[in-house]
Amino acid sequence: MNLNEITANIRLRNPWEAIDLGFSMVQKWWLSIYLPLALLTFGIASVLYLIFPKGNVWIASLIFWWLKPLYDRVILHILSHKLFNDELSTWQVLKALPSLIWNTGLFQSLTFRRFSLSRGFNLPIWQLEQLRGSRRSERQSVLHQIAHTYAAWLTIVMVNIEIVIVISLFGLFMLFLPEKTANDFFVGMFSNKVEYERWIDLLNYLFYVFAVTLIHPFYIGASFALYINRRTQLEAWDIELDFKKLALRFETLARNLIPALLCVFTLSLLSTSSPVAADEVTNVDPNSEIEVTEFLSDERLPAESSKQVIKETMLTKELNDKQTVTYWVRKDTAKKPKNDPDKFSFADFFEPFAKIMGFIIEFALWILVAIVLFLLFYFRDSWLHLFNIERKAKKESYQAPEVMFGMDVRPDSLPDDIISESRKLWDNKQHRESLSLLYRGALIRLINIEHVQLKDSFTEGDVLKHSQKKISEAKHLFLDNLTNNWKMIAYAHRHPTNEAMEQLFNTWVSDFAIEKVLSDLESNTSKKDGSKDE
Amino acid sequence: MTEMTNMTLEQASELAQQLKTEIGKAVIGQKQVIHETLIALIAGGNVLIEGVPGLGKTLLVRALAATFSGQFNRIQFTPDLMPADVTGHTLYDLDNKSFSVRKGPVFTNLLLADEINRAPAKTQSALLEVMQERQVTIEGEAHPVPLPFMTLATQNPLEQEGTYPLPEAQLDRFLLKIYINYPRDNEESLMVAAVTNKQTGNQLNISNVSAVATPETIQAMQALAADIEVDKSVIEYAVRIVQATRDWQGLSIGSGPRGSIALISAARAQAMLHARDYITPDDIKEIALPALRHRLALAPEMELEGYSTDQILQGILDKIEAPRQ
Numbered sequence: 001m002n003l004n005e006i007t008a009n010i011r012l013r014n015p016w017e018a019i020d021l022g023f024s025m026v027q028k029w030w031l032s033i034y035l036p037l038a039l040l041t042f043g044i045a046s047v048l049y050l051i052f053p054k055g056n057v058w059i060a061s062l063i064f065w066w067l068k069p070l071y072d073r074v075i076l077h078i079l080s081h082k083l084f085n086d087e088l089s090t091w092q093v094l095k096a097l098p099s100l101i102w103n104t105g106l107f108q109s110l111t112f113r114r115f116s117l118s119r120g121f122n123l124p125i126w127q128l129e130q131l132r133g134s135r136r137s138e139r140q141s142v143l144h145q146i147a148h149t150y151a152a153w154l155t156i157v158m159v160n161i162e163i164v165i166v167i168s169l170f171g172l173f174m175l176f177l178p179e180k181t182a183n184d185f186f187v188g189m190f191s192n193k194v195e196y197e198r199w200i201d202l203l204n205y206l207f208y209v210f211a212v213t214l215i216h217p218f219y220i221g222a223s224f225a226l227y228i229n230r231r232t233q234l235e236a237w238d239i240e241l242d243f244k245k246l247a248l249r250f251e252t253l254a255r256n257l258i259p260a261l262l263c264v265f266t267l268s269l270l271s272t273s274s275p276v277a278a279d280e281v282t283n284v285d286p287n288s289e290i291e292v293t294e295f296l297s298d299e300r301l302p303a304e305s306s307k308q309v310i311k312e313t314m315l316t317k318e319l320n321d322k323q324t325v326t327y328w329v330r331k332d333t334a335k336k337p338k339n340d341p342d343k344f345s346f347a348d349f350f351e352p353f354a355k356i357m358g359f360i361i362e363f364a365l366w367i368l369v370a371i372v373l374f375l376l377f378y379f380r381d382s383w384l385h386l387f388n389i390e391r392k393a394k395k396e397s398y399q400a401p402e403v404m405f406g407m408d409v410r411p412d413s414l415p416d417d418i419i420s421e422s423r424k425l426w427d428n429k430q431h432r433e434s435l436s437l438l439y440r441g442a443l444i445r446l447i448n449i450e451h452v453q454l455k456d457s458f459t460e461g462d463v464l465k466h467s468q469k470k471i472s473e474a475k476h477l478f479l480d481n482l483t484n485n486w487k488m489i490a491y492a493h494r495h496p497t498n499e500a501m502e503q504l505f506n507t508w509v510s511d512f513a514i515e516k517v518l519s520d521l522e523s524n525t526s527k528k529d530g531s532k533d534e
Numbered sequence: 535m536t537e538m539t540n541m542t543l544e545q546a547s548e549l550a551q552q553l554k555t556e557i558g559k560a561v562i563g564q565k566q567v568i569h570e571t572l573i574a575l576i577a578g579g580n581v582l583i584e585g586v587p588g589l590g591k592t593l594l595v596r597a598l599a600a601t602f603s604g605q606f607n608r609i610q611f612t613p614d615l616m617p618a619d620v621t622g623h624t625l626y627d628l629d630n631k632s633f634s635v636r637k638g639p640v641f642t643n644l645l646l647a648d649e650i651n652r653a654p655a656k657t658q659s660a661l662l663e664v665m666q667e668r669q670v671t672i673e674g675e676a677h678p679v680p681l682p683f684m685t686l687a688t689q690n691p692l693e694q695e696g697t698y699p700l701p702e703a704q705l706d707r708f709l710l711k712i713y714i715n716y717p718r719d720n721e722e723s724l725m726v727a728a729v730t731n732k733q734t735g736n737q738l739n740i741s742n743v744s745a746v747a748t749p750e751t752i753q754a755m756q757a758l759a760a761d762i763e764v765d766k767s768v769i770e771y772a773v774r775i776v777q778a779t780r781d782w783q784g785l786s787i788g789s790g791p792r793g794s795i796a797l798i799s800a801a802r803a804q805a806m807l808h809a810r811d812y813i814t815p816d817d818i819k820e821i822a823l824p825a826l827r828h829r830l831a832l833a834p835e836m837e838l839e840g841y842s843t844d845q846i847l848q849g850i851l852d853k854i855e856a857p858r859q
Contacts, residue, residue: 187840190838190839190840191839191840455852456853456855456856457851457852457853457854457855457856458856459814459815459816459818459819459856460814460815460816460856461814461815461816461819462816462819462856487812487814488812490765490767491763491764491765491767491768491812491813491814492763492765492810492811492812493763493765
């Protein structure tokens with residue numbers, strides 16, 4: 001590294017200015033950076049696309065993203081050479097790839113350091129300084145002291161810019177599609193009904209590769225500039241450079257001035273010279289004179305006077321920019337009494353207990369967190385469905401209700417003998433109550449014995465419809481008849497005839513209120529009989 | 535032709551079946567649309583039919599008019615249509631030196647307001663009075679329209695270009711909003727065969743439809759339907775459904791009291807079609823979608839998610855407790 005060769009203006013900057021310098025470096029040397037980088041990124045992207053075709057392009061995108069530390073190294077390699085005025089050809093960059101892969105800590109960067117937010121900033125320590133182990137971590141901690149926050153934010157901002165570019169490119173592409181196609185696509189996207197289409201995957205992938213190729217050099221450039229700036233702060237590169245420039249000027253001055261002085265001296269010996277003539281000779285190169293006076297004054301002051309001048313200079317406004325900063329300080333910390341070993345202090349006495357309590361509470365809290373996590377996992381079905389309305393509708397579990405339509409539908413709410421109870425009500429001219437009891441009994445049978453899933457919102461028609469496939473034809477016929485009679489008394493206030501009611505009572509016993517197993521047996525027997533007949 | 539002004543419920547139901555059969559001779563398929571249109575006619579309401587052009591909306595109205603020898607007028611709504619073109623206006627008669635009223639096309643039994651959402655709101659609103667009060671006011675004088683009267687408005691789906699959405703007040707005056715969809719494969723084949731058989735051009739053929747009723751019998755059916763018994767619990771059920779729409783998540787505007795009235799009126803007509811002299815909660819549930827779907831507005835987030843008012847209404851019907859004593 002030869003600071004004399006440095007091509008950027010090195011001065012002490014604040015971190016944002018340093019980031020600006022990084023961006024300018026990329027803008028200035030864009031051709032040298034983008035050509036090899038594009039070859040590398042698009043090459044890798046193409047290979048990945050061929051390996052992970054249809055339906056798995058997201059894996060290709062993920063791997064491409066994961067390989068970002070590799071691109072970092074290539075970009076830094078180019079930038080570091082350009083900074084010290086060393087021109088690299090694309091071929092030279094590609095040729096350096098193996099050494100960049102093996103000698104720059106790429107394995108660590110691709111594994112446990114992959115998610116480091118200051119990845120770009122740390123890279124020069126690995127790649128340029130080639131430090132490893134404790135020396136690297138010491139070096140890194142020194143460099144991090146001021147610049148780490150900026151380096152981390154830089155990473156976050158740049159990732160976001162990449163995403164913005166991908167979305168913008170997609171939006172731009174959509175502008176060129178027919179309106180209906182684009183609308184359908186967006187509506188489908190929001191209603192989660194986008195069908196898989198290869199072109200969407202390919203476009204997403206291409207846009208992402210393009211965004212990374214475009215933005216990544218700026219990220220590494222800015223990180224590198226932050227690193228250079230931090231080293232300038234620590235190692236006073238700017239002062240060193242200024243001194244070197246000064247030395248160079250002196251050297252030039254000495255080279256021009258000594259022959260001139262020799263010449264003047266010889267001439268003064270040969271002829272009588274006037275002071276005016278001497279002035280003319282010394283002013284042969286007025287520029288060099290100005291350069292000299294710029295650094296060293298002609299006037300040499302004695303030590304006492306210089307002290308006075310220094311004092312006056314130190315009192316100037318530029319060097320006395322004092323600011324008053326106020327902030328809140330806790331009273332107890334500000335006026336903390338010094339520990340008196342002889343004096344009994346409650347705080348000191350309880351400190352060990354407080355520590356034990358603190359430990360117990362912390363432990364209990366962690367157990368609580370573990371329990372909450374376990375419960376969340378265990379009861380995941382009951383809260384996960386909140387995030388998916390359709391799934392909720394599908395998986396709504398059914399439990400036999402106890403109250404429906406304002407009626408008690410528990411089996412034990414019915415009398416032991418429904419028919420005789422209903423018949424009694426009917427004989428007492430309580431027609432509605434009689435039919436109501438019968439209908440309620442039918443519903444309770446449907447729910448608890450036939451396992452028909454009924455809901456509060458079901459009308460009589462819905463009950464019939466839903467029970468049709470669950471119960472035998474004979475039972476359904478009875479239910480239909482009962483429902484019609486019930487509807488007539490409930491909504492038309494007309495009761496059925498005694499004969500119709502008698503028929504209902506009889507059919508209840510013969511067709512409806514029989515055990516399912518029995519009815520199944522009967523239906524099986526009838527099937528067998530039927531087959532025999534055939 | 536049946537002349538029955540004092541008919542029984544069974545006769546009315548039978549007549550309604552005949553009307554359906556006659557309409558079915560011209561309109562092939564679309565049974566649900568015919569059924570719901572008849573419900574609206576019997577309930578004395580107006581119908582908004584939504585569907586893309588060319589599905590037989592005009593044919594349906596003409597066939598319906600032909601079944602009871604009713605008058606039929608059609609107004610093609612266009613952006614430059616004026617309210618006076620719909621209702622009528624006064625003209626100065628030079629011979630009699632006085633103003634005479636020229637009645638507009640609304641003076642008819644069946645009014646087909648074709649593509650009603652092609653005209654601006656001002657013209658659409660010209661129908662408000664006649665739809666609600668069965669009369670038209672011209673120059674301060676009220677002129678009743680012949681009875682039975684029904685407006686059948688058709689509209690293209692609102693997403694189409696050059697359409698003006700109907701104002702809420704107007705929408706509320708339609709008893710039912712009916713969706714008309716493409717016919718099924720076999721129905722379409724039958725229709726193509728019927729329309730192209732021995733016929734030049736593609737004009738609507740209603741020659742097969744014979745009149746089975748008169749305007750008076752239709753009025754008698756309407757009176758009979760209005761007399762159908764409604765239990766208090768059923769009215770409460772209808773009101774519960776309508777009230778639920780007002781604070782239901784996913785709806786920004788719920789239905790007003792006209793929604794409950796429409797539910798009961800349409801359920802009465804439905805019960806009459808089934809020859810029943812009382813209505814049940816099933817009638818309310820069956821008619822709830824066409825009677826309420828146009829009275830609701832979806833919340834923006836539900837629209838974005840692609841939900842329709844029918845889906846939300848179905849959700850409400852699935853949650854509202856049905857009456858049972």
